[in-house]
Amino acid sequence: MTLPFKPHLIALVCSAGLFAASGVLYVKSRAPEAPAQAATPAPEQTQTAVPAPVAKTTFTTAQIDQWVAPVALYPDALLSQVLMASTYPANVVQAVQWSRDNPTLQGDAAIQAVASQPWDPSVKSLVAFPQLMALMGENPQWVQNLGDAFLASHRM
Template sequence: MTTTYTRAQIDQWVAPVALYPDNLLSQVLMASTYPGNVIQAVQWSQDNPSMQGDAAVQAVAGQPWDPSVKSLVAFPTLLALMGENPPWVENLGDAFLAQPHDVMDSVQRLRALASRPAA
């Protein structure tokens, strides 16, 4: 049985990351499809608080994680956000795998809302 997610559900899961630059957003979306790897990367980042940027990415090169997850160790604050709510990461990944076009539509819709002038 395939689950179909509603627009409201997808918007809720996409909202925390919708305004990230496209290249980072694509890594977050791909990484979210590997929630177990994300948990391991979060733990690694917590265990290595002085590591960030390219040095962190090089330090995890030997890890068996998906490349998208490895790329996120460069951003410890982002990983911390992902580590705070593993079910959110899993939901985002499931939605991205099941309905990638709807996820990207949500990104564009949320970006358009954010760019509107305040009333």
């Protein structure tokens, strides 16, 4: 029996087709979807407050390096908590003040003592490290800048 096509050629063509189809599906899954609003007109709104569009903040590499440098060599787990906590600068200021008021509490004892505070969990976890709290308390603007840069990097 003679086949007009060799089986390995058919397998190769099918494999190439599947590969191309999976590539197309991947690209489509990564593309942002357009909002589907054209079909129904929006009802008229009477003087509702529209938030001002947020300007896209970009930071230079030098700025980010300068802000991250004081904490760059911390272990990754602690660094991630510092970055998250910096997005709550008001909580950090309160935690710094609490740390100054309670210098004898460190480690797990400090974390348990602030468990009832309304702070973000990342801020609560940092009170275990009084030296870090002192560093963050020295320059609140640095904490603000670090948090802004961290948030801006996740909006992209």
